Amino acid sequence: DTGVSQNPRHKITKRGQNVTFRCDPISEHNRLYWYRQTLGQGPEFLTYFQNEAQLEKSRLLSDRFSAERPKGSFSTLEIQRTEQGDSAMYLCASRPPRGEQFFGPGTRLTVL
Amino acid sequence: AQKITQTQPGMFVQEKEAVTLDCTYDTSDPSYGLFWYKQPSSGEMIFLIYQGSYDQQNATEGRYSLNFQKARKSANLVISASQLGDSAMYFCAMRELGSSNTGKLIFGQGTTLQVKP
Secondary structure (H helix, E strand, O other): OOOEEEEOOOOEEEEOOOEEEEEEEEOOOOOOEEEEEEEOOEEEEEEEEEEEEEEEOOOOOOOOOOOOOHOOOOEEEEEOOOOHOOOOOOOOEEOOOOOOOOOOOOOOEOOO | OOOEEEEEEEEEEOOOOOOOEEEEOOOOOOOEEEEEEEOOOOOOOOEEEEEEOOOOOOOOEEOOOEEEOOOOEEEEEEEOHHHHHHHHEEEEEEOOOOOOOOOOEEOOOOOEEEOOO
């Protein structure tokens, strides 16, 4: 399967714990996006990488959130000191320099 | 500011009939792209169709067509010959195409489509 993959698919954690999600984009895609989707809503943009450079961050990305893309390949999104309001689906997407975004299956986070 | 509005929270359609899902948008950028994605209960966003702001003709992809009315700022999705597998959430999205833009997508709230047998 050469699509975008995300791990884990589901994560249940207790409030206050740290969590980290991973996204593996399609190999030739240099652009990578993270979105957050709460129940019944459309996805909201969180951050964007072009190769290894993080070029845009949404104001939704509080200080507790950090994203990296070392070497311009896979990306990680870490949430520190999780809160119940962080419960959502976290979607990763990648795209080539010219073309559409392809989404991964998402990581569903539940904070108890 | 960019905005996408989908005013239909839920829609029903009889199998084999056509259905139109509404989408209106707002942007000050003259160059933009409009997208429709399908999200089944499994959660993955599936790209359906794209319309560029300068495209003269409405986009079509198989049973999907996009009714683009630029003056009205609307980009409705038409699904012909509905199938049971079309039951899903549908999202309209926009991307500004200027060189300084990152290509992020702005999504609407979505419309849940249920196809009745």
